[in-house]
Each structure stands twice: as structure tokens, then as C-alpha cells.
Amino acid sequence: MDLIIRHASLPDGRRDIDIAVQGGRIIAVDHALPMQASQEIDAAGDLVSPPFVDAHFHMDATLSYGQPRVNQSGTLLEGIALWGELKPLLTQDALVERAMQYCDWAVGRGLLAIRSHVDICDDRLLAVEALLEVKKRVAPYIDLQLVAFPQDGIFRSATAFGNLQRAMAMGVDVVGGIPHFERTMADGAESVRLLCEFAAQKGYRVDMHCDESDDPMSRHIETLAFHTQRLGMQGRVTGSHLTSMHSMDNYYVSKLLPLIREAGVSAIANPLINITLQGRHDSYPKRRGMTRVAEMLASGITVAFGQDCTMDPWYSLGSGDMLEVAHMGLHVAQMTGQQAMQQCYAAVTEMPAQILGLDNYGIYAGANADLVILDAGSTIEAIRLRAARRFVIRRGKVISQSPAASASLSLSGRPALADFRLRS
Numbered sequence: 001m002d003l004i005i006r007h008a009s010l011p012d013g014r015r016d017i018d019i020a021v022q023g024g025r026i027i028a029v030d031h032a033l034p035m036q037a038s039q040e041i042d043a044a045g046d047l048v049s050p051p052f053v054d055a056h057f058h059m060d061a062t063l064s065y066g067q068p069r070v071n072q073s074g075t076l077l078e079g080i081a082l083w084g085e086l087k088p089l090l091t092q093d094a095l096v097e098r099a100m101q102y103c104d105w106a107v108g109r110g111l112l113a114i115r116s117h118v119d120i121c122d123d124r125l126l127a128v129e130a131l132l133e134v135k136k137r138v139a140p141y142i143d144l145q146l147v148a149f150p151q152d153g154i155f156r157s158a159t160a161f162g163n164l165q166r167a168m169a170m171g172v173d174v175v176g177g178i179p180h181f182e183r184t185m186a187d188g189a190e191s192v193r194l195l196c197e198f199a200a201q202k203g204y205r206v207d208m209h210c211d212e213s214d215d216p217m218s219r220h221i222e223t224l225a226f227h228t229q230r231l232g233m234q235g236r237v238t239g240s241h242l243t244s245m246h247s248m249d250n251y252y253v254s255k256l257l258p259l260i261r262e263a264g265v266s267a268i269a270n271p272l273i274n275i276t277l278q279g280r281h282d283s284y285p286k287r288r289g290m291t292r293v294a295e296m297l298a299s300g301i302t303v304a305f306g307q308d309c310t311m312d313p314w315y316s317l318g319s320g321d322m323l324e325v326a327h328m329g330l331h332v333a334q335m336t337g338q339q340a341m342q343q344c345y346a347a348v349t350e351m352p353a354q355i356l357g358l359d360n361y362g363i364y365a366g367a368n369a370d371l372v373i374l375d376a377g378s379t380i381e382a383i384r385l386r387a388a389r390r391f392v393i394r395r396g397k398v399i400s401q402s403p404a405a406s407a408s409l410s411l412s413g414r415p416a417l418a419d420f421r422l423r424s
């Protein structure tokens with residue numbers, strides 16, 4: 001046996017579980033396994049989780065904070081303008097270097113699968129080439145899935161559809177779109193039809209930036225669900241952001257959610273970005289702008305939380321920490337019930353793994369031995385503490401370690417150490 005992890009707590013609530021690993025796969029999960037292994041890790045009751053998965057990211061823009069200048073207003077529109085200034089200055093080496101640095105951060109945070117959009121509106125397709133190179137380089141430790149993203153609109157930008165087809169032929173995995181950014185509602189709907197038909201014909205998955213707007217009349221998700229069921233693409237299509245749903249009429253939403261469910265369309269909310277970029281035209285009351293996460297989950301729709309941005313033209317913060325994303329999502333959606341908090345953890349693990357279509361993901365005999373041991377006893381505690389990732393394991397090998405969080409106290413008569421966890 002290569003590795004045994006002893007005394008693990010699992011995300012589903014099972015406790016005192018041993019996990020045996022051989023040849024990069026989990027081969028047994030049970031109480032007190034009788035085997036021996038060349039490496040043993042005593043989790044001592046700590047949470048052992050499958051790795052974090054980010055279903056929505058922009059790796060071509062990440063860590064470009066301050067280039068060529070910072071976003072002074074912190075708004076979406078200044079961010080798009082800033083990206084337009086930065087694009088002609090990009091070089092492939094710099095793109096690769098920044099993405100590789102982010103991937104290092106991701107590994108340290110136990111984030112081992114990422115779906116990144118890549119802007120295809122630059123006719124040179126520099127960013128596509130760069131991220132395909134990064135995908136190859138990080139493949140031993142990160143599953144990187146790329147989406148061809150027409151940032152400037154598939155019709156609004158004259159060369160976008162041709163560029164998108166070229167990017168797919170070069171090896172990009174998923175077809176993207178941005179219907180709410182086309183010139184008219186009709187063009188938006190037409191872009192959804194065109195891109196879904198193209199993807200269906202070629203067998204690609206689809207993930208569109210959809211209705212990232214406070215306009216309650218932005219209803220491209222309805223069109224996306226329609227074409228998904230019409231073309232038999234159930235389970236392969238995702239609507240990212242869907243922020244307009246926050247502002248939609250409740251009666252309309254009561255019709256919409258079953259249509260999304262019937263079409264098997266998944267949803268991705270990006271809580272850090274939605275709460276900062278939406279509602280900007282409001283005075284008070286000020287909308288939160290995040291889509292209806294709890295309501296979609298209750299309707300049986302798969303919903304993930306994504307990071308979206310880290311230190312780029314749209315967002316000056318972030319660090320690849322999906323527990324920070326889950327923490328923000330939980331607060332913005334008011335998902336404070338016990339089951340709801342656990343769903344927030346699933347929204348950065350199991351749910352995005354389903355959206356990406358990852359094989360052999362999870363903790364069961366036969367799954368890939370991709371695991372994270374956290375400095376927390378449960379999923380809820382992991383979110384509360386944004387717990388340290390003590391060990392990050394890929395295919396049975398430890399690839400990152402972090403110390404547990406604690407403070408050394410100097411209070412007479414009190415314990416010498418605080419680790420922020422309740423002990424009974």
C-alpha cells in the first residue's frame with residue numbers, strides 16, 4: 001500500500017474513517033483498515049475532502065492587478081475598459097508566468113480543478129496559446145478546462161465567431177458566450193442559438209456568461225434552457241452568473257426554474273464578484289445581485305460557486321481560496337441553516353466537479369486519490385475558519401503542506417495555545 005490516511009472525518013459526516021491508496025487510486029474507505037502502508041498520515045479527526053473545484057475563472061487576466069493601471073472605481077465597466085487597454089500589451093510569456101503563479105497558489109489552497117474562460121476576441125489568440133501551454137504544464141497536478149469566451153460579443157465583434165472556432169480547433173474544451181452583451185436582446189438570443197448548435201454538432205460542452213446584469217428583463221437563461229433541451233444537450237450546459245434572476249419577477253421565476261431543471265442546465269454564481277459588481281446603479285435599497293442559489297438547489301438544479309477573478313481588472317482581491325468563495329456565498333445567500341451550509345461546501349467541491357464532468361472524483365474505492373486534509377473537523381468548520389490545508393494530495397502523493405493555524409498566548413492561567421476550534 002502506498003498511503004493510508006487514518007481517523008478522517010468525511011464531508012458526508014462519517015467519522016473515524018481510514019482511506020487506503022495504491023497506484024494513485026483510493027482502494028478502500030472504512031473504519032480501522034487492517035492494512036499497512038509505506039506512508040501513514042494520522043488525520044486525528046480532521047476533515048478529509050476531495051479537492052476544491054473552481055467552475056468559473058479567468059486565468060488570462062489573473063494577477064495582472066495594476067497593469068497598466070488599477071481600476072479606480074472598482075466597477076465592471078471600468079474593468080472591461082481596463083482589460084481593453086491591457087489586451088494589446090499582453091505577451092505570451094507574461095500570460096504563462098502569471099497563470100503558473102496562480103496555479104501554485106491554487107495547489108496550496110487544495111484547488112486542483114479549474115474551468116477558466118479565455119478571451120478569444122484578440123485576433124492573435126495569444127491568450128489561447130498561452131493557456132493551452134499552461135494546461136499542458138499543470139496537467140500532473142491541476143485539471144484545467146478552458147472555455148472559448150467572446151468577451152466583446154459573438155456578433156458585436158466581427159471576428160469573434162471565427163476566432164472561437166479556431167480556438168476550439170486548437171484544443172479549447174468548452175464553448176462560451178455573452179448574450180447580454182450583444183447589441184440587442186434579439187442578437188443575444190440568436191447568439192445562444194448559434195453557439196448551442198455549433199457545440200451540439202461538435203459534441204462540446206457549453207458555459208456562457210449569461211445575464212450578468214441587474215436588468216430583470218435580461219432572460220437569456222430561458223433561451224439557453226430552450227436550446228439545451230431542443231438539441232438534447234442535457235447535463236452539458238451551464239449558465240454562469242445569472243445575476244438578473246436576482247431582480248426578476250417572482251412569478252416569472254416560478255416558471256423559469258422548472259425549465260432550467262428540465263433542460264439539465266447547471267448554474268454558477270460568483271459571490272465575491274456579484275456582490276461587488278452588481279447593484280451599482282442602485283442607491284438604497286441596494287440589490288445584492290447574486291442569483292437565486294437556494295431556490296435553484298431546492299428545484300434540483302446543480303449550482304456551484306466560482307472565484308471568477310483574482311487580482312485582475314475587475315477585482316483587486318482574492319487568493320484562489322474556494323473556502324473564501326463559499327464563505328461569501330453562504331452570507332450573501334443567507335444560507336445559514338445546517339443543510340444549507342453543507343450545500344455551500346458542496347458548491348465548491350462536488351457540484352462544480354459535476355459541471356466540469358470530472359471522472360473518478362470523490363472519496364470512494366476506485367476514485368482518484370486526490371484529497372485535501374483540512375485543519376477543521378467538518379465542512380461547516382472549514383468554511384468558518386477558511387481552514388488551513390494541512391496536506392494536499394494528488395494521485396496519492398503529497399504536493400503541498402501548510403501548518404495548522406494557532407496563536408501562542410501569553411495569558412497567565414489560560415491555555416498557551418488558541419486554535420479557534422471548539423473542543424468537547
Ligand SMILES: [Zn+2]
Nearest residue numbers: 058117209308
Ligand atoms: Zn466570468
